[in-house]
Amino acid sequence: MQKNNLFLPVFLISLLINAVFLAIFLSSQIVKFKSGKSQTSATQATAASKDNLFDEVNPAVGYEIDAKYGNLGPRMVALGVIDSKKFLEIYEKSNQSLTPEQKDILLKGSDTKIKITRDNSYFLLNFFWAVGLANKSKILNEGDMVKYSGKQGAGNFASTGGWTLAKGNTMNYYSKSSLIQLTKDQELLVESVASNIFRPCCNNSTAFPDCNHGMALLAVLQLMASSGATESQMYEAGKYFNAFWFPGNYYDLALYFKNKEGKSFQELDPKTLLSKDYSSASGWQGAKQWLAEKGLIQQPPKQAGGCGV
Secondary structure (H helix, E strand, C coil): CHHHHHHHHHHHHHHHHHHHHHHHHHHHHHHHHHHHHHHHHHHHHHHHHCCCHHHHHCCCCCEEEEEEEECHHHHHHHHCCCCHHHHHHHHHHCCCCCCHHHHHHHHCCEEEEEEECCCCHHHHHHHHHHHHHHECCHHHHHCHHHHCCHHHHHHHCCCCCCCCCCCCCHHHCCCCECCCCCCHHHHHHHHHHHCCCECCCCCCECCCCCCHHHHHHHHHHHHHHHCCCCHHHHHHHHHHHHHHHCHHHHHHHHHHHHHHCCCCCCCCCHHHHCCHHHHCHHHHHHHHHHHHHCCCCCCCCCCCCCCCC
16 A cells, blocks of 8 residues: 555656656747748748849840940050050959950950940940040030030049049040041930930939940940941940949839839830939939838849949
């Protein structure tokens, strides 16, 4: 009887201990399950936020126009608007030394078609900046550049005073050389298109190329017009050249249109996108504010560059 009486309390204590361990085990499994579910949801949310938006804005294959470099490079070096030594050094200092192909474009000329990519966008920005600055143009001689400063004062803009890769005074080259031959109709086409293409660093159009991006795009439009490009082709080129030069800003705009109108970047009408309503500094800021209000801000993979060499 004493043995049986002793067994019962021991049995109950053992049962209680086992129950406690079982509860602890089950609790740990529930925690693991919940934790695993939470991690899976987080992974799915992260995966959902990752898309091909940046690849739409800056296609990995680049964007090609139906125009060639020709002998623009050697002519600019010969004129002095590009000091080849300074030009090469600026890329070496930024650890982006020119490729053999880019050196040929600059020093020998090239019959290859122009394609802007993630790797050469900086090279093309400076290259075409020099072209736009030196090419004789009604826009430079009679447009907003002189309207707001007088021809002598035009040297105080970022696109003129900021060009430090020439031999001597930059204004010695301002609209002085016929690098790109245009008919009157082609010149009017360039003026029309340029007037409707804005950029996120300011509220000015490409017809007022007071910074490097505007001056470079002006040259691209002139070269395209001389090669027989249509108005729609020029707007589309402006869309992608701007996007490669301002990747962060156009990532925001692509995100804006995707969420507000359900449109991919490829579907966006270039003329609408490039208008003051969206591509100017104030237009982009408006889109950015809308994204912020909706909690849709995403960090773009790359930010826009500055307005200097």
